[in-house]
Amino acid sequence: GAVVSQHPSRVICKSGTSVKIECRSLDFQATTMFWYRQFPKQSLMLMATSNEGSKATYEQGVEKDKFLINHASLTLSTLTVTSAHPEDSSFYICSARDSPSSYNEQFFGPGTRLTVL
Amino acid sequence: AQSVAQPEDQVNVAEGNPLTVKCTYSVSGNPYLFWYVQYPNRGLQFLLKYITGDNLVKGSYGFEAEFNKSQTSFHLKKPSALVSDSALYFCAVRDYGQNFVFGPGTRLSVLP
Numbered sequence: 001g002a003v004v005s006q007h008p009s010r011v012i013c014k015s016g017t018s019v020k021i022e023c024r025s026l027d028f029q030a031t032t033m034f035w036y037r038q039f040p041k042q043s044l045m046l047m048a049t050s051n052e053g054s055k056a057t058y059e060q061g062v063e064k065d066k067f068l069i070n071h072a073s074l075t076l077s078t079l080t081v082t083s084a085h086p087e088d089s090s091f092y093i094c095s096a097r098d099s100p101s102s103y104n105e106q107f108f109g110p111g112t113r114l115t116v117l
Numbered sequence: 118a119q120s121v122a123q124p125e126d127q128v129n130v131a132e133g134n135p136l137t138v139k140c141t142y143s144v145s146g147n148p149y150l151f152w153y154v155q156y157p158n159r160g161l162q163f164l165l166k167y168i169t170g171d172n173l174v175k176g177s178y179g180f181e182a183e184f185n186k187s188q189t190s191f192h193l194k195k196p197s198a199l200v201s202d203s204a205l206y207f208c209a210v211r212d213y214g215q216n217f218v219f220g221p222g223t224r225l226s227v228l229p
Contacts, residue, residue, distance in 0.1 A: 108160035
């Protein structure tokens with residue numbers, strides 16, 4: 001099956017710094033990539049949807065200037081958490097779709113655990 | 118608007134017994150339904166999906182799910198649970214052209 005990787009798997013940073021998380025589709029071209037946030041014992045909340053070469057579409061309540069998304073190629077999307085604060089600590093998961101078809105499942109990365117001190 | 122409910126936060130079952138994880142949904146059009154499993158500190162793994170056709174869908178690791186349109190349900194089942202099935206299970210729905218909406222998740226514990 002299709003594989004999505006994320007890097008890093010775990011990151012600890014100081015408050016006020018910026019952190020970049022990479023999401024790669026390893027064996028397919030991802031027309032669309034998604035970024036989710038998951039708090040402990042909670043479900044995934046969609047943060048934004050990105051299509052290669054265009055601006056990301058953010059969900060209501062998600063600050064686009066704080067969570068910068070770049071989808072520079074069909075295999076790579078990055079999420080940068082700018083000026084991170086402890087409340088940004090969470091599990092961030094990306095997913096990718098190889099087709100705009102709604103029939104297709106999304107393929108999920110293994111997640112990145114961000115801890116902001 | 119789409120929504121997904123998983124009425125049980127936690128399901129406990131003895132190893133070897135059948136298991137059911139419940140899911141109900143609400144969409145405006147034809148539903149595309151999915152089940153995913155998440156192990157600790159891992160991303161989601163696809164189990165199965167219903168798009169159209171036979172209401173009983175078979176998926177990975179011996180799991181299956183039954184689509185019931187009249188009850189708007191898509192319960193996940195397995196005839197004989199394994200301890201290794203212990204994980205967090207998410208039901209998701211997508212209306213055509215829309216994004217996934219995930220349920221709150223159900224934690225399955227299979228006791229040896």
